[in-house]
Amino acid sequence: MINYIIRRLLILPVILFGVSVLVFAMLMLVGPYQRLSTYIKSPAELKTANLDSLVEKYGLNDPFHQQYGRWISGVLKGDFGWSETAGATVTEAVLQRFPATLELALLALIPVIMGGINLGVFSAVHHNDPWDHVTRVFSIVGWSIPTFVFGLVVLMIFYGVLGWFPPGRLSVWASDIIRSSEFVQYTHLNIIDGLLNANLKVVGDAIRHLVAPVFSISILWWAYILRITRSSMLETLRKDYIRTARSKGVKERVVVKKHARKNALIPVVTVAGHMVLGLLGGLVITETIFGYQGLGQFFASAASQLDYAAVLGLALYFGFLLILINLCVDVSYAIIDPRIRLE
Amino acid sequence: MSKEKLIDVKNLATYFHTEEGTVKAVDGVSFEIYPGETLGVVGESGCGKSVTSLSIMRLIESPPGKIETGEIIFDNKDLTKSTQKEMRKIRGNDISMIFQEPMTSLNPVYTVGDQIMEAILIHKDVNKKQARQESIDMLTKVGIPLPEQRVDEYPHQLSGGMRQRVMIAMALSCDPQLLIADEPTTALDVTIQAQILELMNGLKDQFGMAIMMITHDLGVIAEVSDRVAVMYAGKIVEYTDVETLYANPKHPYTWGLMHSIPHIEKDVDRLQAIPGSVPNPLDFPQGCKYNTRCPFATDKCREVEPEIEEIEESHQVACWHVDKLEEAKAKEKKEKEKE
Numbered sequence: 001m002i003n004y005i006i007r008r009l010l011i012l013p014v015i016l017f018g019v020s021v022l023v024f025a026m027l028m029l030v031g032p033y034q035r036l037s038t039y040i041k042s043p044a045e046l047k048t049a050n051l052d053s054l055v056e057k058y059g060l061n062d063p064f065h066q067q068y069g070r071w072i073s074g075v076l077k078g079d080f081g082w083s084e085t086a087g088a089t090v091t092e093a094v095l096q097r098f099p100a101t102l103e104l105a106l107l108a109l110i111p112v113i114m115g116g117i118n119l120g121v122f123s124a125v126h127h128n129d130p131w132d133h134v135t136r137v138f139s140i141v142g143w144s145i146p147t148f149v150f151g152l153v154v155l156m157i158f159y160g161v162l163g164w165f166p167p168g169r170l171s172v173w174a175s176d177i178i179r180s181s182e183f184v185q186y187t188h189l190n191i192i193d194g195l196l197n198a199n200l201k202v203v204g205d206a207i208r209h210l211v212a213p214v215f216s217i218s219i220l221w222w223a224y225i226l227r228i229t230r231s232s233m234l235e236t237l238r239k240d241y242i243r244t245a246r247s248k249g250v251k252e253r254v255v256v257k258k259h260a261r262k263n264a265l266i267p268v269v270t271v272a273g274h275m276v277l278g279l280l281g282g283l284v285i286t287e288t289i290f291g292y293q294g295l296g297q298f299f300a301s302a303a304s305q306l307d308y309a310a311v312l313g314l315a316l317y318f319g320f321l322l323i324l325i326n327l328c329v330d331v332s333y334a335i336i337d338p339r340i341r342l343e
Numbered sequence: 344m345s346k347e348k349l350i351d352v353k354n355l356a357t358y359f360h361t362e363e364g365t366v367k368a369v370d371g372v373s374f375e376i377y378p379g380e381t382l383g384v385v386g387e388s389g390c391g392k393s394v395t396s397l398s399i400m401r402l403i404e405s406p407p408g409k410i411e412t413g414e415i416i417f418d419n420k421d422l423t424k425s426t427q428k429e430m431r432k433i434r435g436n437d438i439s440m441i442f443q444e445p446m447t448s449l450n451p452v453y454t455v456g457d458q459i460m461e462a463i464l465i466h467k468d469v470n471k472k473q474a475r476q477e478s479i480d481m482l483t484k485v486g487i488p489l490p491e492q493r494v495d496e497y498p499h500q501l502s503g504g505m506r507q508r509v510m511i512a513m514a515l516s517c518d519p520q521l522l523i524a525d526e527p528t529t530a531l532d533v534t535i536q537a538q539i540l541e542l543m544n545g546l547k548d549q550f551g552m553a554i555m556m557i558t559h560d561l562g563v564i565a566e567v568s569d570r571v572a573v574m575y576a577g578k579i580v581e582y583t584d585v586e587t588l589y590a591n592p593k594h595p596y597t598w599g600l601m602h603s604i605p606h607i608e609k610d611v612d613r614l615q616a617i618p619g620s621v622p623n624p625l626d627f628p629q630g631c632k633y634n635t636r637c638p639f640a641t642d643k644c645r646e647v648e649p650e651i652e653e654i655e656e657s658h659q660v661a662c663w664h665v666d667k668l669e670e671a672k673a674k675e676k677k678e679k680e681k682e
Contacts, residue, residue, distance in 0.1 A: 239447065240442060240447040241447065241448055241451070243402060243448075244442065244448045244458075245450065246402055247400055247402060247434055247435060247439065247440040248434060248461060248462040248465065249432065249433070249435040249436060249462065249465050249466060250431075250435075250461065251431065252427070259453075262452050263450070263451065263452055337451065337452055338452060338499070339497070
């Protein structure tokens with residue numbers, strides 16, 4: 001298994017290279033003058049500037065390999081270019097937003113996976129009785145409501161009416177604290193940093209800001225994981241080896257938790273992988289609704305403003321994330337099911 | 344037989360209440376098993392033999408299944424009235440079961456050893472180390488080579504025959520009084536079938552347990568059984584010892600089954616299959632359920648269902664026209680003599 005992991009990690013650069021060529025080629029489909037718009041700060045410049053010489057200056061008309069070569073040689077030196085949207089280098093911009101996304105993702109993952117799996121198992125065990133119907137209705141409703149509707153409703157009620165959970169990542173006073181010299185930002189995850197600095201006010205404020213976005217993401221994924229777990233469990237509970245376990249005198253609770261659940265988890269792991277990818281890739285809608293400065297929002301605005309240095313950098317980040325998560329999913333399969341051998 | 348009965352099933356009826364209607368999978372079945380003997384239960388698919396065994400184990404999924412009437416007396420207790428908690432003490436301990444599909448009957452994510460140990464740890468007062476040693480001993484007893492290695496392997500690493508041996512090891516690990524074997528050889532190659540049957544016969548003597556052997560294969564019955572119950576459409580239609588059954592079948596269905604076995608010494612162009620197929624359990628015919636396929640069926644058969652009766656000593660048959668079958672047998676014999 002170790003060999004397999006190492007081999008997969010060694011392929012990583014090759015795949016990332018492929019991803020970068022592809023994305024770069026797609027961006028090249030946009031004409032040089034359109035791409036020039038990234039470098040124009042205001043409409044006023046359009047009147048004064050010599051556009052042809054600017055295209056020449058930035059090499060936007062050069063052959064593909066030259067343009068790609070310039071970009072990739074920078075990347076190899078650790079320079080992903082300048083992002084106009086962020087007003088910072090791409091690396092800085094991503095590093096600045098990544099902790100926000102990570103914090104949101106981590107917090108959402110726990111209730112979603114644990115809650116979704118447990119409710120799914122519960123629902124399957126209580127197949128067709130009232131509890132099963134309640135969970136099923138809940139999961140269909142949860143899965144059907146679009147995030148932009150649910151998120152807005154949550155924001156409206158819990159911020160607009162009740163004023164409990166404000167948007168953003170931190171209140172102004174808390175931002176001032178974490179930027180102050182006494183406060184050390186170890187991880188840039190506000191909750192953890194707050195704990196490490198023994199500043200519970202910051203922790204509380206960070207959590208207060210996270211409740212609403214975490215809640216609105218959770219409902220959707222929770223419902224999905226629940227459905228997958230439920231159907232997988234129902235199928236597993238009909239398997240011959242479940243009957244065998246019962247015929248040995250195994251308690252029903254143990255039949256469910258030991259014999260069935262482990263077997264039923266395989267499809268759930270796949271979905272959980274998708275979910276982690278979705279969460280760490282950034283949640284455009286959720287972040288936009290809750291004014292949360294994460295990667296999703298950054299990617300959306302970079303793409304809409306043709307900020308191609310940022311788009312390329314983020315594409316590489318996605319590629320990296322995808323490969324890493326798929327690797328984790330594969331490894332989890334092998335841990336759960338001994339029939340799956342990683343070769 | 345004067346010995347005390349190990350298990351006494353009286354008038355057992357198990358129905359499944361489905362949306363399409365009630366399926367009378369087992370409808371008034373009575374039989375008994377004595378200590379140390381093998382009772383064969385034979386019949387076509389869907390005749391209720393598996394449901395009978397699962398009813399004894401109280402493993403019928405409910406709903407839709409339900410034991411409607413009857414008693415299952417085991418160890419002076421009626422199992423139909425036992426709680427699931429009481430049943431768990433019996434399952435795998437006093438009564439164990441092995442199943443048709445060794446490929447799917449073992450949990451793929453746990454080692455063979457874990458699965459055998461589980462039963463031992465539930466029913467015996469031993470620690471993990473002792474349980475593991477007992478598992479290895481059991482694997483040795485069922486003839487698995489290199490048991491110390493095999494104990495840590497997963498089911499997918501074993502062949503079908505080996506897995507069935509593991510199932511047997513698991514079932515016998517707590518020294519049960521009764522082993523219910525539900526088509527244990529059906530999914531296996533013929534050579535492996537013979538090995539498994541031989542193993543079961545050997546272990547039966549070694550462990551002194553009784554076996555309830557469920558199968559559709561009369562060859563298997565002949566090889567292992569002391570007594571046989573022939574089931575058709577949820578009922579026992581003939582019930583006697585194995586020699587009598589083969590020498591002198593009294594029910595037209597048993598007779599039909601015997602005729603559909605190929606014999607190596609006889610040269611026939613075509614086997615005599617029983618015409619038609621098993622009736623739909625949602626729509627059983629009125630009267631004797633075999634009347635749609637029986638060559639001797641009369642109006643009486645189509646109206647009134649015959650009860651199973653003792654027509655000779657320890658030979659029970661449920662048929663109105665045992666005499667007609669005798670005539671047919673005599674005719675057949677004459678024809679043979681002519682040839």
